[in-house]
Amino acid sequence: MYLAHIRKEISCDGKVTYSFQSVAEHCRNTAKYASEALKAVGLEKTAYLAGLLHDVGKHTLRFVQYIEDAVINEKEVKRGSVNHTFAGVKLILAKHAKYVGTNNLQDLTIELIAYAIGAHHGLFDCIKDNDESAFAYRLEKENIDSEEAIENFYNECASEDEIEKLLLEATAEIKNLADIIVSIDRTEDDEEHEIPFYYSLVCRLLTSAVIDADRKDTMEFEKNEVTKQVSLDWSKALENFNSYIKNFKTDRDIDLARKEISATCAVAAQKPEGIYRLNVPTGGGKTLSSLRYALEHAKKYHKKRMFFVMPLLSIIEQNAQEIRKAVQDDSIILEHHSNVIDDENSDVEELNKRELLMQSWDNPMIITTLVQLLNTMFLGKTSSVRRFASLCNSVIVFDEVQSLPNKMLTLFNLTINFLVKKCHATVILCSATQPSFENAEHKLLSEVSDLITLPSETLKVFERVELVDKGSMSMEELSDFALEIIRSKKSLLVVCNTKREAKELFENLQAEVNNTVPMYHLSASMCTKHRKMIVESMKIDLSLPDPKQIVCVATQVIEAGVDISFNCVIRLQAGMDSVVQAAGRCNRNGENKLESVYIVNLLGEKLHRLKEIGTAKGATESLLQEVKLKKHYTSLNSDAAISFYYRKLYSKMDKGEQDFLVPNLHKSLYGLLNQHDVADGYFLAQQLKTAGKYFNVFDNITVEMIVPYGKGQDVISELNSEKAMYNFVYAEEVIKKATGYTVTCYQYQIEKLKEGNKDAPVIYNDYFGIYILNDSAYYDDKLGLNLDAIGGEGVFY
Incomplete structure (x- = not known):
């Protein structure tokens, strides 16, 4: 029997037993789960074939020796040192025509399936740096026992006739897919078509189905139980x-x-x-x-x-x-x-x-x-x-x-x-x-x-605030203005663009009010559990029969979706979408007839790390000037005003800027995923790995870190325990709890914390791939994660 997985179990009395899963069983299970995932979208047979072939390369004596050494003999083996993904790719590509034009649809089907097989432990680029097709490279790769693996696969798992039948059925599915993709390509005849980009999504979709099916079956074997399907009603x-x-x-x-x-x-x-x-x-x-x-x-x-x-x-x-x-x-x-767990190094040949x-x-x-x-x-x-x-x-x-x-x-x-x-x-x-x-x-x-x-009379009900442009202020002037509002006995929310601004203003106001008014701070420096506690405390204060006057200084984490209502809001100038969202925290339920939301342009504001906020702030300034000069808009948050804002915002973008430009590549991610140069007789030329590597929502690399807030310290202890390393069910439960105690920060901040410090406050749990803040001195009960000494604004989500 050729082995896919070995499960080691230790009983209460210390007895060690081993259970084995064959490659044939694992491939069939993976094929079944992958086909179920894509049945509703018409790719059932394509996904089944990709799942069936994904681990062809494990049908070798070398892989049996590798997995026995790793689990039973407890030898040091290099994870992924036995290549097992190329064999399945070779098997299916052997059915590919040598030249484009011979059997286009079947060849395209073969390439899509080959991609999913080859990428189930990590995406790859269809074109290598030397313009060689990655498929041609995989066909020519030597010393990976492909012939042995393919022969054993046909003997142990599936016949050639079954593979041929599945390929014909998959090709019919891809024909339907191709017709749909042509219909949604909106480019003109003289423009570059979007069709290759859509095929990059097909590659991702098939790979996704295979990865999930592979991990699901492997997890079920490791836990020795079939995953319970949540009933859908x-x-x-x-x-x-x-x-x-x-x-x-x-x-x-x-x-x-x-x-x-x-x-x-x-x-x-x-x-x-x-x-x-x-x-x-x-x-x-x-x-x-x-x-x-x-x-x-x-x-x-x-x-x-x-x-x-x-x-x-x-x-x-x-x-x-x-x-x-x-x-x-x-x-x-x-x-x-x-993602509490970091999978940065997951693109190797073994799970x-x-x-x-x-x-x-x-x-x-x-x-x-x-x-x-x-x-x-x-x-x-x-x-x-x-x-x-x-x-x-x-x-x-x-x-x-x-x-x-x-x-x-x-x-x-x-x-x-x-x-x-x-x-x-x-x-x-x-x-x-x-x-x-x-x-x-x-x-x-x-x-x-x-x-x-919505009819106009319904919309009129939601006119609860007036947006007021207060012009420019220094931080000192902003503090004085906020104090004026506080002295008028109104509850106040101030929304800042950066965590540093929010922290400085909070500390300024806290020193002035001297505990006479409850002061709250809210930002992404706080973990979920911490923020939840702060929001609940504010809601209690504001919902009393005689509501307390409170002050909250926050970043945009409070700006949308938080069901809370203040008498007055100050929003530091940003995009109009942000201003309108902040206004939604003022007089939210129409408690009073009309309240004010003040827009303040903070002088000397440092937004060099937050380019999009700076650009949006500029578009808002254009709208404010338009209102001052021409009085075109009766309200700053009217549909007409918002439409003007977006026109200004998009007009400030250069051609191609919407395509996710990567300056040091001199390319865009869209360009990488829309690449269509035919190489070595293959259709697919997209660079999915490179695009995936350079994709980021934020301009800097971010990581999750567990912090010792509240019961977070207990979670940290549980994650570092021996039980978490050897008990899958327990580890799952602990990781689920950990999501409430994570803070997002930049990778460079982590490195700064560790730099030259033998007793660094941050440790990395290598087994789970998790960053942990090990020193509570860096987490403040009012401000959250405190990284003043190393700088950086942190992240807004």
């Missing part, structure tokens, strides 16, 4: 939802308006699959309205899962709680905030246990960040690629979609087109300040339309 979730909202109060006009929006979304759920805009004013009950839509739509169109994608962790914390209350079934929900502990998106309802969703679409790490197939046959709700970085417009738009037209996804773009994605260089599908249309 949208009818029950919808019934629970309707029961939850039935008793909502409708005492105020704003409550009635929210009810109307919700009911209209329920009716709109009957519309066919597609891309829709949901333009609802801040405070309009968008979370529950979009949830109601998603449940109704998923029930009607038999969707496998739904995603709620939010730009900030603070939104997830609150909205997840609201969603859980509404559906009343925790088992169907997964909150995926961050390690840390990869099996990466979160997959199997649950019917996923609540995640925009960062995680974009990583799933474009990042090169296998944990991200693995999740891509989960987006098929789903409802995807993007909350505050205007938060999408402008450099990603092309990648985002074309991927959404692919998900909707090929993968049967329905996409909802939610925003009170809708960006014009359909006017980008590479457009969303022309069929994009508004999900609902």
